[in-house]
Amino acid sequence: MPTLIIDEKEKIIDRHGANPEKILNILIDLQFASPEGYIDQETAQLVADRLHMKETRVYEIISFYAILKDTPQARYTIKVCSSSPCHFSGGTMVMQSLEKALGVKENEATDDNLFMYHGIPCVGACGQGPVIKIKDTVFGNLNPAKIEQLVKDLRDGRYPEL
Helix, strand or coil, rough: CCCCCCCHHHHHHHHHCHHHHHHHHHHHHHHHHCCCCCCCHHHHHHHHHCCCCCCHHHHHHHHCCCCCCCCCCCEEEEEEEEEEEHHHHHHHHHHHHHHHHHHHCCCCCCCCEEEEEEEEEECHHHHHHHEEEECCECCCCCCCHHHHHHHHHHCCCCCCCC
16 A cells, blocks of 8 residues: 655645644644555644654644554554443443454454554444444444444445445
């Protein structure tokens, strides 16, 4: 997968007006646009330069927010809602189904670095529980068969926008 070129990164920064007050939004957008799913050193330095900040400050922000990563991530990081409504509507089943379908435990990447999953506090889609979220897309009303099909569809490239 090709990495983002500097022009693409600069367009993302410019979309936020190169405003230091919007650094979190900038970093999240850059990370989501990155095929590797993280903020690399070159990108952190570019953000620091463009926002007139110290690179160490950019890394403080990256390390503070759990959503931001400074190491390559799996292509599809599956976030499992672990809020009370999702937990009681099948959250445990989702985790077990993902472990079975992917052959890895929570917070472990698959050998092909295509998948990883972990729990998050809330997705905000309680009426669709149990749910998972991949980037900005929520998949709800899950059962083991739907989870297995979703994993197969992702492997087959049926969700190119993710």
